[in-house]
Amino acid sequence: MQHNGVAWRGFNGTLWKKRVEVADFIRENYTPYYDGDAFLAKSTERTAALWAACEDLMRQERAKGGVLDIDTKRVAGITAWPPGYIAKELEVIVGLQTDQPLKRMVNPWGGWRMVEAACEAYGATPDPAMAKIFTRYRRTQNEAIFRNYTPAMRQARKLGLITGLPDAYGRGRLIGDYRRVPLYGTARLMQDKEDDLQRMDNVDEFAIHTREDIADQIRALERMAQLGLAYGCDISRPAETAQEAVQWLYLAYLCAVKEQNGAAMSFGHNSAFLDIYITRDMAEGRLDEAGAQELIDQLTIKLRLVRHLRTPEYEQLFAGDPTWVTESLGGMGEDGRPLVTKTDFRWLQTLRNLGPSPEPNLTVLWSPRLPRGFRQFCSEMAIESSALQFENDDLMRPIFGDDYGISCCVSATRIGYDMQFFGARVNLAKALLLALNGGRDEFTGEPVVDVPELSGDYLEWESVWANFEKVLEWLATLYSRTMNCIHYMHDKFNYERVQMAMINSVPNRNMAFGVAGLSVVADSLAAVRYARVRPVRNASGLAERFEVVGEYPAYGNDDDRADGLAVRVVRTFQDLLSRQPIYRRAKATLSVLTITSNVVYGSKTGATPDGREAGKPFAPGANPMHGRERNGVVAAMRSVAKLPYDICRDGISYTFSITPRALGDGEASRRANLISLIDGYFGAGGHHMNVNVYGREMLIDAMDHPEKYPNLTIRVSGYAVRFNRLSREQQQEVIERTIFERM
């Protein structure tokens, strides 16, 4: 142990000093906070000035079509750029991805074609020398994956059966335990990794692979320390003050987003950790509340400036330039104390000090046992900003312990212990149409999978389900093999050495599969089973549309007949996935999540037996289809809560929208009613809830007059987005969603 006397002064505990174990440090040293928000401070003048400068830059960015500037000369990397500043004299926390704020990096490790397409879309040309390197000398993840895709994989991808695959950019979803850098310094972390390397012998492929990974991680830690020095921060040693703790933490994360362009690169669960340093500084008279808030405000500003270079196609799937810098707040400790500190309040306060914003993606780990003051403040901020999501801590804590964070939207990750292979999702509605069309694509008629044609005028339940099961079995095999191919190549050509340097050397690995269109499928199956459905087939025998005779119970009304079908579908699919051999001994997990891809998926899917027309959007995530919840919000929530988290360990996304008046009459009752609804939903077993409180009229007005609502933020599926960054089509879909109201 080096001379950590200064950095660790006054800290309790022994285990965390002997080995890297941040959770133990937190347990030994944090101060739970049980009161309300009265202590909070506004932004300092300096921070307000800094944020004003950033807002101006973001206005310029929007005016230029979404991208302010691209550095086409350098390859993304930890030390590729000299230090960059927004306005150095105003910055308490420093560090930018490149040398200028909002200037985007070219990241060719994932694939060269994506770089070219993205540059072209924004009128830039990548450096020819770089092009030569990444097309002639260096193979990329994308190139390697496409060489290895089988014809069936290509077809499924092209038809929109499997979409959003991370085969041309970083897979993301990893959360490095960035807290390790402030607590231990990179020198100690490097020493630990060296020890791990020595302990592991080259006995087999698994061990060799792991050794190679660790060696890479050590090189990353070296570079990280260099980057720190460039900004005047010696992060090789532990942080000694709260300012240093925030700064070190951010630099660790910054290195990750300098080298990787993963779709969702989340931040973790950092409040209690930072609060320990802030509390110590306050006790030592070094910091007051305004100074503490300034640290969190300035950290938040930096996190709001993270950018990646994307193509317009990517934007269709994940609209609004999201980065999913998800930061988890709250949660209960396993020892029964709430993990709520004043710093959890300070994070929420940034929504007032800096205005609502999609990033960081603030996620409350919710329990009825959290202190009343915190629950009330969360509810108030959710209603005020429509920028918060809530996840069921009582459901996750028994599985993941109390030191987990949400990755991306709904994916729980033990920080420093887990990593995952992100796998986007399959289009279940399209899979069902394959089952109804003898295995042929409903638009092109091309054969995709071998299943019998259905006979008879009306769809008959037993044979529909039998065919659907066959399609799912085939799809689970194809999907998992596609994922194996992607992640093998990702590890080989685009390894996340920075994040992995802050995760244990032999982590637990999950492969995070996903489904879209669940409510369409549940309702379609319910229609077949409980009403009569007649496919109207064209000359080549493909069902162009469906006539439904009679009524069917729809998912979203607390009706076990329809809800049971939704459960049956996810259970069947997860069961099939868990039997597949998976790369690097990962465990198969499943999410019900769409981001904004429910619109694109819908556009690639023909008419379905539930009465949905061809090309129309799906409901997002696990939501019931728009307008089919006839029994109000509680019945809808009860339906979604029936999807078992046990089966869908990668998360179940539910987006809830309600008008202010329908939520309650007056602010106090709205706050209380939202708390009751979240408690009720989670008590029933629900996993995740996006909370939107707005009226349809306002959204329509915002669509026609975006200039009136520059900061209007809404929750879509697992993330928040500025409404004016959505496409017209996506805006329309949001407006058509069920917003619970009442005449």
Place this chain on the structure above:
Amino acid sequence: MQGRINQLLSFSTFDGPGTRAVVFMQGCPVGCLFCHNPETWDPAGGTLITLDDLMRRLERFRSFLSRPALTITGGEPLLQFDFVMALCAAARHEGWHVALDTSACATPEKVLAAAAAVDLMMCSLKPEADATRLCKACGKPMQRSIAALRDQPTPVRLRYVLIPGFTDDDAVLRSLGAFARTFPNLESVELEPFNSLAREKWEALGMHSPLFDSPLPELHEQAIQRARELVGVDLCMH
């Protein structure tokens, strides 16, 4: 025992105090032209449900509500008197706060019996038919049934729909206030500004109402405040 319901709504903040589940009973003889639920009129419509099933479904909403609270509305709930009485008894037995939202279009005996079975009576005061012809049924007998509620202990909330040019006459509003003051057990007067959001429902049913066929002038906050003052601000909600 079976009843005919139009809808079971799991969460509402519009139908009585707090957050409540709402049962919309099927069938209504009153036929108001400003009705927002014309689909509930036909006594043969809706779906049949047993009392046990209804209670089972209701219980599933309990933990989402700030306290277990139920409003029975419609339609006119007193049309299915026996079923509604049984529902009130069953729900209160399970600890639900029960409100009955009625136009009191029933004999005073039935209205009094209903009041004894619930925690809150919410009575829609209808405009008098000869004055405005807004309702098929005459308002007078309903008003008499409501007046009978003065002499029993269950609190009464009086609801009144404000329709510009039809029901917002100064004298009518003043007399509404005077009528309300005669109730020692008055909880409050609830003025509901009319809106035309139910237009599509009327169209879908092929029904016509002058209030939905052409847009009415919107009621401004000032006009609502003025109506409150005419009725008596101390009586009104908020």
